[in-house]
Structure formats: structure tokens, C-alpha cells
Amino acid sequence: MHLTVSKLGVARGGVRLLEGLSFDVPAGTALILRGPNGSGKTTLLRTLAGLQPPVGGQIAPGPDHMAYSAHADAIKAALTVSENLAFWARVFGTSDFEPAITAFRLGALLDRPAGELSSGQKRRLGLARLMLTGRPIWCLDEPTVSLDAEAVAWFGDVVRGHLQTGGSAVIATHIDLRLAAPELDLAAFKARVPLIDQAF
């Protein structure tokens, strides 16, 4: 799905981080976000996902088409891996989570309580959720944290697979996922007037 962002302003906690942001992510492609810490990558991804209200500008399509993944894994330690997956599948209305299990090699871990997994395994479980959302645009914030090289390769395969089906992705990452994707440096869009409320 084609993602179009025009003249978007992004803010958090009353502080404007980015402004005048415009970019296009055609279907089947990805966009890598670059910028130093605090430059607004996380806030931009949250704004795309609908968690943060934008400050002017437009995002098309709306948050209903976005799948969001951030630093936290969104898994429950007391539930098993398959229970976690089944839950998200039901929430997002997907019936088949076999592909997700295969793609992230979770088959051997299905009956293990998620709390007993290593951090890399937890991350794989968290990322597997993306395949269950059935949503075309993936907004990913540092997805490869805690993943070893092998798992990073699996994840790269998953993203490539998603792009091949016509999906798109916006990814904030330092890792080369071998996606041949263009990069966007957010430093160019740093807001000049940082505070939203000039009245004071």
C-alpha cells in the first residue's frame, strides 16, 4: 500500500520535533529513517500509527492500515508463545499464524511460557505479531534490538516477503536489513520553533 505523508508536523510533550515532513513510500518498498537520538524517529512512527496526534500536515492512509512495533515486545510472560500469538491473531482478526511461527522459527518454543524466553526469542515473538495484523504498512522502531545475526536475517526475509505482497514499511534502524531501501534523514526536518505553545 502506498503511504503518502505531506507537510507533517510531529510533536511530543508540547515540543515540536519535526515539521514540513513530506515523503512517499510506494507499495512494495521500504523507507529507512535516519537521524540522531531524539530527532523524532520514534515520535514519527508513533504519529503514523495513530498514537500521537500530528501537528498539521496529512498522512494517507489512516492509522487503520498501520502495524506498529516498538521497543517493548507486547507479550505476556505468563502466557505461552502460542497463546500470545493466538491472542493477537484473534484481536486482529487473522486465523492463520503458522506462517509467523515458521518465519521466526518459533515452532520449538510454542508451549514455553513467554517469560522463560531469552530476550532475542521474545523479540522474535514480538515481531511475529506483525505478520498477524494483516495490515499493509509496517511502522518499525528499532526492530532488530536483541536479535542475533541469524534472526536478523530471518527478519529481513519476513520484511522482504511483506514488501513482495504489496505492503510497505517505514523502519527506524541502524542495521542493514539488505532491503535496498532509500533512506530519509530526519535532521533535515528538525523543527525550527520547538515549542507549540508560543502564547506563554
Added chain:
Amino acid sequence: MLALFIRDIRLAMRAGGGFGLALAFFLILVTLVPFGVGTDVAVLSKIAPGILWVGALLSSLLSLDRIFALDREDGTLDVLATAPIPLEGVVIAKAAAHWVTTGLPLAFAAPALGVLLHLPAPGHLWLLITLAIGTPALSMIGAFGAALTVGLKRGGLLLSLLVLPLYVPTLIFGAETAARAIAGQAATTPLLLLAGITLGSVALLPFASAAVLRVNLR
């Protein structure tokens, strides 16, 4: 929504004994009362309905601050906010799960604990009925309070301060219904008002709570 409801109940059962904690607290509270007011049967049986209601109310508070806070910490709340379920539905599902694992068991425990306080005979049934009708309101109002304090580290005490005054109407009508029924008087009016508050809370508070959650997730 149903999936979230079931998940929350499952989590409550597995982590930390589920409804055991609230029931234990209820028992301890009721046990403390005679130590404080003496064992005069007439006194105890007079205050029994009210004590049981207050006890159920306080026990219900215990697990409230975890309704949203746990999900916020592990990122689940963020994903739920982007999911197809409306945030209002998330609030209802979680409040319902809280009720099933806390309020409802308390309602069933109350008649048994009433024995300790010499609760008069008709009281057993009426305490069960009033608590069963009133505790959903407690869970829903509690969910609203939990949404307000979800971002705070030591939110528990503030949660109690915010929620307990909101509990007053439910407490008044619930205890009044039980007391009147025990005294053999007509209890329809307070019972209907109790049910009305529960229905109103369940219908309207999800919207307020969802708005609050959206603000806190920003």
C-alpha cells in the same frame, strides 16, 4: 474484545493467585471488625450489611491499579490502541475481566463472611444480589481511575483517593437495599437506583476512560 476478556482472566488466574488475594483481603477485613467493635451480636448484625459492602468495595480496589499499568509497561496497550478494537471496547473488556475475577467472587463470598458478623437471615441473599449488581459499577469506575493513574509510578494511593468518592452512590444504594430488605421493608427503589448507576457507569464511563487512555498514551 472477547479475546482480550479471556486473556485478562487467564492472566489473573496464573499470575498471583487470581481472585484469591481479594477474597483473602475481604476475609481479613471482616475478621478485624469484631476486634474493633466488640462481639455484641446485636451490634454486629446491625452493621453487618454495611461492613460487608465496605469490605467488598475496598477489596475490589486492590487489583485495580494493575488493569492498565501492566499492559502499558510491556507495550501491549500501545498495540491495543492501534488494533481494530476501539479503545472503549478495550476498557469494557478489561473492566469485565476485573469484575469476573474480583467483584463476582466477592459477591459470592459475602454471604459466607456474613456468618462471622451475625448477618440476619434474609441478608445473605440480598448481599449477594446487591453486590452482584453493584460490583460491575465498582470495576467500571475503578477502570476509569486506573486509566487516569496509568502513567504514575505509585499510582495506587492516588487511585484510591480518586475512586472512593465516586463509589459513594453505589455504596449507599447497595447497603440501603440490603438493610431495608433485612428489615422487611420495600427495597425496590434503592435496588433500581443501584442497577441504574451500574448501567449508567458501564454505558458512559468507557468513553471517558478511553479518552483518558488516549491522553496518557501520547
Added chain:
Amino acid sequence: MKFWEFANPRVFMGWTDKVLPWAFALAGAALATGLIWGFFFTPDDFRQGSTVKIIYLHVPSAFMAINAWIMMLVASLIWLIRRHHVSALAAKAAAPVGITFTLIALFTGAVWGQPMWGTWWAWDPRLTSFLILFLFYLGYVALWAAIEDPDTAADLTSILCIVGSVFALLSRYAVLFWNQGLHQGASLSLDKEVYIADVFWLPLVVSIGGFLLLFVALVLLRTRTEIRARRLFALRLRERMA
């Protein structure tokens, strides 16, 4: 000048600079007139003796305790709908004033009741309702204090104020239902049922006016302080960004 111009903090500060001394002067005059007239120049009640004079403190403060909350409710709605910071800060500023009025109402209510009832406290509907209102105020102020980000705090406390108002009304009726009460009926009513004779009524109205003016003056003053505090917060934020 259109009313909404005051939503601009600078316009608000400029205007209150000029108006505030007059507000306090008027409030002082009305209060002094009402209270002195009421306490010293009205006859004693044939039943209650001179303790009835405390209504010149009790009724106005009770009246303002409720009105302060209503003002907070309106200000909260304005914040949620139009996002005017001055409105949110005015609500924040009004709360402690409302708390104080509530406490005065409770205290004077108890003092008034003691000779009649023989106890320092009675759970009659009116006093009980004010006690519950006091708790609502406490929760509101506590929530403001607990949240760091001012805009988030404004949003959350506004929603709490709205929900609290509904429950405060519910509680009022629940408390009426719950207890017949020792309180005498409404001493000031809008219909012709004059419970308190005219000779008491006029100074009472002046006192109420004085309390109202005092409320306005105090809230304007405290809102100015809140605006300055908010300004400080914005300046610190700007410093951190640079």
C-alpha cells in the same frame, strides 16, 4: 473586547493587572458591609439566639463551594473544546479556593449545629454532601499535582472534573435518600417561601456578593500565578531544547 481575547495569556495578564486591585477592594467592601451588618446590626433569632449569625459565613461559603466547582467544570469544558490554556489554569487555580470555602462551610456548619443538635458533627444530608464535595476537590488537586506534563494534567483533570460532577450530583441525591437529616430546610429559596425574615436576608445577600467577589479576585490572582509558572515551565523546556 470579545470575551475570547482573554484566552491569550498576555491579554489576560494585562487586564487583570488593572482589574485586580479593584476586585479585591470591592470584595473587601462587600464582605465588610455584609458581615458587620449581619453580625452586629440584626436582632437575635428567638430560637437560636446569636449563633444564627454564623449563617453570614456559612451560607455564602457553602454557596461558593458549589459555584467554584461549577466554574471549574465550565473552565474544564472550555479547555477540552477550545484548548485555551488560561481556562485550564483558571480551573486549577480555583480548586484550592473551592476547598477552602468547603472547609469553612463544614466548620461553620458544625459550629452552627452544635447548640441546636448538641453534637459537633451530624451526618445530615447537607453537611455530608459538602464532605463528599471536599473529597472530590482533594482528588482533583491531587491529580494536578501528580502529573508532570501540564497539558496532560489539564486534560486528565478536566475529564475527572466532568465525571466527578456527574457523580457529585448522584451523591447529592443518594445522600438525601440515605438520611432524613437534622438540617433545616432551605433558608434561601427562590420562591416566596421566606424562611428567614427579611431583616436577615439583605445582609446575607451582601455577604454572598462579597464571597463571590472574593472568589473572583482570588481566582484571578491565582491564575496569574499559574500562568507565570507555566511560562517558567516553557522557558525551561526551551532551554533544554537549545
